[in-house]
Amino acid sequence: MSEDRLVAETPQPRTRKSLGRDLRRLGIHAGDLVLMYSSLSSLGWVAGGAPAVVLALLDVMGPDGTLVVPTQTGDNSDPREWSRPPVPEDWWPVIRAEMPAYDPATTPTRGMGRIAECLRTWPGACRSAHPQVSFAALGRIAEEVTRSHPFDDGLGEASPLGLLYRLDAKVLLLGVGYDSATALHLAEYRVPGMPRGQFGAAALVAGSRRWITYSDVEHLDSDELFPSIGEAYEGAYPVSIGLVGSAEARLLPMRSLVDFGTHWISARLATHSSETPL
Numbered sequence: 001m002s003e004d005r006l007v008a009e010t011p012q013p014r015t016r017k018s019l020g021r022d023l024r025r026l027g028i029h030a031g032d033l034v035l036m037y038s039s040l041s042s043l044g045w046v047a048g049g050a051p052a053v054v055l056a057l058l059d060v061m062g063p064d065g066t067l068v069v070p071t072q073t074g075d076n077s078d079p080r081e082w083s084r085p086p087v088p089e090d091w092w093p094v095i096r097a098e099m100p101a102y103d104p105a106t107t108p109t110r111g112m113g114r115i116a117e118c119l120r121t122w123p124g125a126c127r128s129a130h131p132q133v134s135f136a137a138l139g140r141i142a143e144e145v146t147r148s149h150p151f152d153d154g155l156g157e158a159s160p161l162g163l164l165y166r167l168d169a170k171v172l173l174l175g176v177g178y179d180s181a182t183a184l185h186l187a188e189y190r191v192p193g194m195p196r197g198q199f200g201a202a203a204l205v206a207g208s209r210r211w212i213t214y215s216d217v218e219h220l221d222s223d224e225l226f227p228s229i230g231e232a233y234e235g236a237y238p239v240s241i242g243l244v245g246s247a248e249a250r251l252l253p254m255r256s257l258v259d260f261g262t263h264w265i266s267a268r269l270a271t272h273s274s275e276t277p278l
Helices: 003-009 016-026 049-061 089-098 114-120 142-146 160-166 182-188 222-236 254-270
Strands: 033-038 066-070 135-139 170-174 196-205 208-217 240-244 247-253
Touching: 016 049, 016 240, 016 247, 033 049, 033 114, 049 066, 049 114, 049 135, 066 114, 066 142, 114 135, 135 142, 135 160, 142 160, 160 182, 160 254, 170 254, 182 222, 182 254, 222 254, 247 254
Parallel strands: 033 066, 033 170
Antiparallel strands: 066 135, 170 247, 196 208, 240 247
């Protein structure tokens, strides 16, 4: 959205203080562990932009809180999988040989939004080592959250998502829908019989660039299925819904959402044959 349109559609400037008040009303407290998915433009015009949003969250969560965001880098992937746009097959070996390795300190996010990218570069932020589905964290247990992130099963039990589940994190959907909630991918690893595949990326291994291949679940279409899971979840469990700035925001427990998603996916798979897409 253009700056002109943001100004025109925002009745009053959103500020660090006003956003903090909204976040408290939504249910975020000092000491919370929050996994956030966000859209800056949805908040309206914010004085200070993405840094003001991060500061508002830090104000509310305090020194004992920890804020986590996805910092995925989906463009660091095997070119044979690319479709928007595809590239000629004779380019594939060159790309695999020359793609710069994912570096937690320097590789920018892709498609995660300006707030996530801002937090990635924040002083004291930590970032996990997966070359495609990393997370960044800021706060008291940031290093613990991002310390371990194996290549295989990048959103599974041994990933930061698995740890956030065990630590009973909250999920904050700030101006985005359930289609953005990659936390639900953790549910896929808990469903028996999910198809698996081999994937590739450029990574740093023992300090050297390598093209690696790793094994992972072939993830479901989150744009299509996750909103349905979210709608069903809200029909069964309470979710805190309110405005943060101009954005509709949701705050809910990750553990409950993932458990519900696991049962939902399992039930759907049970009603579809192997020849019929989920």
